[in-house]
Amino acid sequence: MTETFQVKSLEEMPRALTYLIEKVDSLQETVNNLRKKERANESPRWMNIDELCAYHPSHPKKQTVYEWVSKKTIPYHKMTKGLMFLQSEIDEWLKRGAQKSEEELLQEAKAFVLSKKGKEV
Numbered sequence: 289m290t291e292t293f294q295v296k297s298l299e300e301m302p303r304a305l306t307y308l309i310e311k312v313d314s315l316q317e318t319v320n321n322l323r324k325k326e327r328a329n330e331s332p333r334w335m336n337i338d339e340l341c342a343y344h345p346s347h348p349k350k351q352t353v354y355e356w357v358s359k360k361t362i363p364y365h366k367m368t369k370g371l372m373f374l375q376s377e378i379d380e381w382l383k384r385g386a387q388k389s390e391e392e393l394l395q396e397a398k399a400f401v402l403s404k405k406g407k408e409v
Contacts, residue, residue: 333375340373345382360390 295304335343337350348356353371356362363377 335373335375335378336369337371337373340378343375343378359392 293304293307295301337353340353341348341350353362357364357371363374363381365372365374
């Protein structure tokens with residue numbers, strides 16, 4: 289419900305001004321809190337393997353994630369604390385969907401070349 293304040297005389301002006309100042313302060317505080325939340329969301333969020341497993345929609349086992357890393361199918365970073373995953377990169381990777389690893393693409397390319405040997409292209 290919206291609160292209204294009506295000034296009926298000049299004597300009420302100081303009270304009305306105080307009311308307006310309080311409302312502006314309240315709005316400013318709300319805006320500052322929203323800005324803080326936005327900045328917190330903008331900073332990169334790093335996840336370890338446990339956090340990634342909990343974040344990923346299918347909640348894979350650690351071994352599955354290690355397989356993805358070894359096949360280079362998932363974006364990751366090696367850090368002093370082990371493997372780390374940047375949430376923004378994981379989100380993008382999930383949006384793109386399942387993609388073949390470099391190793392799988394290389395094997396397919398070799399098989400294709402071998403199948404074309406001796407045949408005119």
